[in-house]
Amino acid sequence: ATTRTTEVPLSDRRRRLRRQQLEQAPAPWLTPGKRQLAELILRSHAQAFGRALAPSAQELFSADLVVLAHDGSSDPCLTYANAAALQLWERPWGAMVGMPSRLTAEAQERQSRSLALQQALQQQAIEGYSGIRISSKGRRFQIHNARLWCLGSLDNSQFSFYMSDT
Numbered sequence: 001a002t003t004r005t006t007e008v009p010l011s012d013r014r015r016r017l018r019r020q021q022l023e024q025a026p027a028p029w030l031t032p033g034k035r036q037l038a039e040l041i042l043r044s045h046a047q048a049f050g051r052a053l054a055p056s057a058q059e060l061f062s063a064d065l066v067v068l069a070h071d072g073s074s075d076p077c078l079t080y081a082n083a084a085a086l087q088l089w090e091r092p093w094g095a096m097v098g099m100p101s102r103l104t105a106e107a108q109e110r111q112s113r114s115l116a117l118q119q120a121l122q123q124q125a126i127e128g129y130s131g132i133r134i135s136s137k138g139r140r141f142q143i144h145n146a147r148l149w150c151l152g153s154l155d156n157s158q159f160s161f162y163m164s165d166t
Contacts, residue, residue, distance in 0.1 A: 028093050029061045029080070037080050040151050041069055048125035048149040066143070069151065070101040077101060090135040106134045116148060125149035 028034060038057035045053040053067075054060040060067060066084045070076035081089070081096045089096060089104060105113045109132050120126045129146040 028097070029082075030058070034080065037069065041067065041080065044149060044151045045147075049127070049147065068101070068104070075100050075102065078104075088135065088141065089133075090137050090139070095136070104133050105131065106140070109133070120148035121150060 029038070035057045038060050042053055042057070042060060045051075053065070054063045061082045063082060064084055065082070066088055067080070067082040068078060068085050069080035070078050078097050078099050078101050081091075081093065086093060086096055091099075102110050102113070113131055116126065116129045116131070120129075125148065127145070127147050129148055130142065130144050131146070132140055132142055134140050
């Protein structure tokens with residue numbers, strides 16, 4: 001009896017190796033910087049509203065609540081999105097985090113969104129915000145009773161935060 005071996009082309013071996021590396025790589029929301037941000041989200045929410053949002057950074061990511069955070073730049077970009085937010089906006093982490101947060105709403109909804117963010121910045125926290133948002137596939141949805149609050153400072157950057165029960 002003879003045994004035949006088939007050599008796997010180098011490109012296939014490289015693809016398999018890359019896939020294995022990606023499967024073993026830590027999830028981007030579990031990197032030290034994003035865990036630190038998630039912990040800041042949890043602490044600042046408890047300070048602003050007197051109640052816990054989730055028990056831990058990992059549980060924040062998997063919570064049923066929709067959780068987004070953005071930086072304090074002149075055109076703020078998303079810095080955090082939990083699994084519920086990724087599902088709602090129909091985007092993977094890599095497409096959602098880093099995206100200008102204004103793009104979570106249609107153009108005609110951005111002024112009311114901006115006013116609510118300004119109010120949250122002035123008051124440090126607000127509750128009861130509602131608005132219409134749009135997914136990456138063009139599906140519109142309503143957010144209800146959202147809480148918006150300031151996270152404080154992380155690496156001397158101001159963050160605003162937005163959480164919603166949809």
